[in-house]
Amino acid sequence: MANIEHEFALLLSKKLGGKILQTGTLQPDKVFVRVDAKAHKDAIAVLLEADENAGLSALTGVDLGKTLELMYHIRTHGTIVTVRTEVPKEDANVKSITDIIPGANFHEREVADLFGVNFEGHPNPKRLVLSDDWPKNLFPLRKDAEIVIPNRVENGKADEQRLDGDKLVNIIIGPQHPALIEPEKFSLKVDGEIVKEVEPRIGYVHRGIEKAAEKRTYLQDIYLVERICGICNACHATCFCQAVEAILGITVPPRAKYLRTLILELNRIHSHMLLLGHAGFEVGYETLLHYMWRDRETVMDIVERLTGNRVIASFVTVGGVRRDLPSEAIPEIKAQLASLKEKMSFYKHLFESDPTLKMRTKNVGVLSKQDALKLCVVGPVARGSGVKMDVRKDEPYAAYSEVPFNIAIYSEGDSWARLMVHLDEVSESINIINYVLDNLPSGSYRIRVPRIVPAGEAISRVEAPRGELFYYVKSNGTAYPERVKVRTPTFANILSFVHIAEGGNIADVPASFVSLDPCFSCTDR
Amino acid sequence: MSLNLEFVFSVLVFPGFIFILLFTMFCDWVERKIEARMQNRIGPTYTGPAGILQPLADFLKLLTKEDIVPFDARNIVFRFAPILSFSIFVFTFLFLPIDGTNAILNLNFEGDLILVLTLVSIANFFLFLSGWSSTNPYSAIGATRVLTQLLGYDIPLFLLALAPAFLAKNLSIATIASSQNVPFSILIPWAFALFIIALQAELEKDPFDVPHAETEIVGGYETEYTGRRLAFLKLAKDVQIVLGAALVVELFLGGPYGPVFFGLPTFWYALWFVLKLLAVIVISEYLTCVFARLRIDQVLVASWKVLLPLSILSLVATVAVGLWLIPMWG
Numbered sequence: 001m002a003n004i005e006h007e008f009a010l011l012l013s014k015k016l017g018g019k020i021l022q023t024g025t026l027q028p029d030k031v032f033v034r035v036d037a038k039a040h041k042d043a044i045a046v047l048l049e050a051d052e053n054a055g056l057s058a059l060t061g062v063d064l065g066k067t068l069e070l071m072y073h074i075r076t077h078g079t080i081v082t083v084r085t086e087v088p089k090e091d092a093n094v095k096s097i098t099d100i101i102p103g104a105n106f107h108e109r110e111v112a113d114l115f116g117v118n119f120e121g122h123p124n125p126k127r128l129v130l131s132d133d134w135p136k137n138l139f140p141l142r143k144d145a146e147i148v149i150p151n152r153v154e155n156g157k158a159d160e161q162r163l164d165g166d167k168l169v170n171i172i173i174g175p176q177h178p179a180l181i182e183p184e185k186f187s188l189k190v191d192g193e194i195v196k197e198v199e200p201r202i203g204y205v206h207r208g209i210e211k212a213a214e215k216r217t218y219l220q221d222i223y224l225v226e227r228i229c230g231i232c233n234a235c236h237a238t239c240f241c242q243a244v245e246a247i248l249g250i251t252v253p254p255r256a257k258y259l260r261t262l263i264l265e266l267n268r269i270h271s272h273m274l275l276l277g278h279a280g281f282e283v284g285y286e287t288l289l290h291y292m293w294r295d296r297e298t299v300m301d302i303v304e305r306l307t308g309n310r311v312i313a314s315f316v317t318v319g320g321v322r323r324d325l326p327s328e329a330i331p332e333i334k335a336q337l338a339s340l341k342e343k344m345s346f347y348k349h350l351f352e353s354d355p356t357l358k359m360r361t362k363n364v365g366v367l368s369k370q371d372a373l374k375l376c377v378v379g380p381v382a383r384g385s386g387v388k389m390d391v392r393k394d395e396p397y398a399a400y401s402e403v404p405f406n407i408a409i410y411s412e413g414d415s416w417a418r419l420m421v422h423l424d425e426v427s428e429s430i431n432i433i434n435y436v437l438d439n440l441p442s443g444s445y446r447i448r449v450p451r452i453v454p455a456g457e458a459i460s461r462v463e464a465p466r467g468e469l470f471y472y473v474k475s476n477g478t479a480y481p482e483r484v485k486v487r488t489p490t491f492a493n494i495l496s497f498v499h500i501a502e503g504g505n506i507a508d509v510p511a512s513f514v515s516l517d518p519c520f521s522c523t524d525r
Numbered sequence: 526m527s528l529n530l531e532f533v534f535s536v537l538v539f540p541g542f543i544f545i546l547l548f549t550m551f552c553d554w555v556e557r558k559i560e561a562r563m564q565n566r567i568g569p570t571y572t573g574p575a576g577i578l579q580p581l582a583d584f585l586k587l588l589t590k591e592d593i594v595p596f597d598a599r600n601i602v603f604r605f606a607p608i609l610s611f612s613i614f615v616f617t618f619l620f621l622p623i624d625g626t627n628a629i630l631n632l633n634f635e636g637d638l639i640l641v642l643t644l645v646s647i648a649n650f651f652l653f654l655s656g657w658s659s660t661n662p663y664s665a666i667g668a669t670r671v672l673t674q675l676l677g678y679d680i681p682l683f684l685l686a687l688a689p690a691f692l693a694k695n696l697s698i699a700t701i702a703s704s705q706n707v708p709f710s711i712l713i714p715w716a717f718a719l720f721i722i723a724l725q726a727e728l729e730k731d732p733f734d735v736p737h738a739e740t741e742i743v744g745g746y747e748t749e750y751t752g753r754r755l756a757f758l759k760l761a762k763d764v765q766i767v768l769g770a771a772l773v774v775e776l777f778l779g780g781p782y783g784p785v786f787f788g789l790p791t792f793w794y795a796l797w798f799v800l801k802l803l804a805v806i807v808i809s810e811y812l813t814c815v816f817a818r819l820r821i822d823q824v825l826v827a828s829w830k831v832l833l834p835l836s837i838l839s840l841v842a843t844v845a846v847g848l849w850l851i852p853m854w855g
Contacts, residue, residue: 171662177743193666193821284731284738284818290564356732356817506666507738507820 008047008081009033015046027246027458032082040085041095044072048100051076053387055376058470058487059107061115063143068092068115073459073470078394080459087117096122103376106495114141129203129524140211173509175204182520193506198498206524213484218244218453221481222317228486229522230311231271234263235464237316242397243473244318246458248449254441256320261399262436263306263315264462265429270299271465272422275517276347279419282510283360292347298340302333320446330437341430348423361416365500365512368413375496379467379489380425381516384418386411391463405432415515451479464489466517488522540623540795545615549763550580555803556810563814584756592752597660606655607754611761613648614768617641621771622699622781624795636696642683645768648761649675655758656746667745670736670821677828678726681836685723688716688843689776702780710777713846716839717777723832724769725812726824732816733824770805774798
């Protein structure tokens with residue numbers, strides 16, 4: 001089973017020799033190596049050298065009391081290899097890895113914000129998720145942090161948005177702006193109509209969900225993590241439950257696996273159609289928005305039929321799912337999906353043939369395959385740039401190992417390619433759902449699990465509509481988790497926006513931005 | 526011409542100021558209804574029967590709102606540009622024959638077509654000034670886009686407006702309208718089609734609505750406007766749309782003239798004018814609904830590389846039709 005992983009462990013110990021303190025597994029197929037605080041960069045470099053497609057999946061910080069543990073989860077050959085290192089709390093300094101993985105930029109800034117780790121050599125060590133007037137030495141995810149409503153501190157002057165003496169005009173998109181449905185801020189420096197510089201800032205809807213999860217039981221946490229993102233709520237619940245199930249060492253019944261696949265794919269259709277309609281709005285094609293969002297209602301109706309709720313499904317739970325699908329609902333759902341599939345083929349024809357739509361999206365916001373790998377993007381953004389990456393294939397979870405499906409890949413890397421990936425995936429999702437409905441195993445749909453989870457840790461990945469969703473859960477043997485780390489797909493993708501917007505037209509900013517399918521309530525958590 | 530009661534009535538009530546104002550609001554409602562139906566929505570329904578009073582309600586609501594002038598924009602241009610733009614559009618309207626004559630009692634003269642087109646450009650320029658004086662980056666970019674677009678599309682528009690004038694051998698709008706036994710849209714359909722496209726750009730509607738692309742530059746040139754001034758800025762835009770459609774009616778669809786069945790010709794002429802104008806609005810809304818917004822550089826390419834050569838060609842073709850074909854038919 002875990003051959004590839006152990007090969008990595010062997011490779012690492014051969015190259016690094018004595019620098020490795022410990023080699024072990026998080027869960028059976030997830031290997032980790034523990035290295036000295038000065039050697040983590042060498043270990044990551046070895047992994048990068050061994051696989052040109054390797055990238056940073058997530059950077060987890062854990063407070064161990066006297067020390068802070070940093071876990072670099074490296075995605076390589078479809079699996080995750082974790083490099084862990086410890087730094088003393090009082091003197092938390094490590095070398096930044098942004099020079100070997102530029103995509104680590106935001107990951108490091110987040111850990112710096114929440115744990116107070118100083119990354120030496122980081123190109124832009126500013127606040128990312130915490131507000132600018134948050135007290136300087138209060139790091140919320142440290143266990144000893146006393147979170148009271150802090151006194152507001154004076155901060156610097158806000159960015160000014162005005163015509164400067166020089167040629168550059170500073171335009172600020174957000175936190176409130178018609179192009180954005182969620183609050184975040186992009187400061188653009190423009191020269192005429194050309195964007196010269198982009199500075200993103202997130203954290204406007206940071207709710208501290210990772211901290212809140214430590215204060216609630218595992219059962220309560222399912223409902224909490226679902227609320228990270230309304231659209232892909234079942235993905236968050238599934239990902240969290242998979243991690244807890246891995247610690248518990250249980251496997252869910254086959255019927256539950258199929259039902260999970262069903263709700264995950266419904267989430268994907270919902271999310272993708274929402275995005276495609278929104279993309280129409282961003283390029284001034286409002287008719288498309290209204291048509292897409294009308295047809296999206298079909299999916300909402302099916303989700304309601306399946307789970308009882310239209311949006312937040314509360315369907316997936318530890319040990320299976322919470323409701324069964326009555327057999328008389330299957331033909332109804334199939335009929336609804338058949339009409340949706342017909343409409344989707346019309347939309348695909350539209351995206352392929354409409355001249356104005358193509359003028360606005362073709363060759364706009366190009367992200368080359370090389371840059372996509374460098375910036376560690378995930379999901380449809382990576383697939384639009386020709387990177388073959390899909391957790392459903394790489395590391396099948398739920399019923400994906402039994403369901404036949406294709407991965408949509410386009411090599412152009414522009415906004416059009418990314419939107420086409422979304423369009424193709426909707427059709428593919430409809431096929432998956434049809435297969436699941438036809439081959440639904442009988443039997444129980446959930447097993448009862450204990451409330452107390454034994455000590456242990458696990459990582460879990462799910463291909464959410466926007467890309468790879470990453471969870472790390474650490475248990476300390478009680479009913480409350482020690483640490484829940486969530487790395488959402490948009491958090492991995494948002495850095496690429498800076499790359500594709502610079503040098504482009506102002507008018508292309510919304511068009512290329514929307515094709516990344518950003519979700520900021522996810523990103524901020 | 527003495528200042529008598531009839532004159533005051535025709536300027537202020539019909540077919541003058543009040544008619545133009547109410548008709549503009551009616552057209553706004555028609556536009557919103559058509560666009561909504563095309564997009565699978567229902568559009569305004571609440572105010573008045575089928576929501577027909579919605580544009581009036583929106584206008585009155587804006588009038589009651591607080592009027593904020595940004596500190597940096599305290600200049601005379603910011604204050605007066607919306608009003609000037611609005612009044613120039615309405616003034617221009619008075620030159621168009623609506624019920625057979627125009628509001629200023631047949632004050633049409635040889636060359637009023639050129640005057641009307643010039644006034645439209647000037648009013649557009651005031652829209653640019655309103656954005657430019659707001660000292661807001663969104664407004665500034667929106668305003669430069671208005672001006673860039675104006676430069677690109679005014680020349681084709683002028684050239685295309687010359688085609689009917691050439692066929693009618695006259696530069697007076699009333700004469701052009703009355704000389705169309707067969708509407709020019711049938712005689713020279715190419716000029717008609719191009720004129721509609723150029724007008725779409727002039728009126729800043731999709732696919733050419735870059736000056737107020739809300740997902741890029743928020744409100745464009747009207748970002749800083751509130752209350753009364755915003756109400757007039759919006760009204761000016763609406764009057765401009767009706768004025769543009771009216772120009773199409775006068776130049777290509779035979780103006781207000783049509784069959785008179787009984788009673789007063791004035792009534793029938795006004796009715797024909799309104800019906801033709803609504804037809805133009807339907808065409809324009811259809812174009813708005815089926816296209817995405819272009820980028821400003823794509824708009825400029827479309828105007829200088831496609832529309833300008835085409836409109837010159839269309840003028841040549843029109844001259845050919847006027848000189849050889851029509852005489853042949855007798």
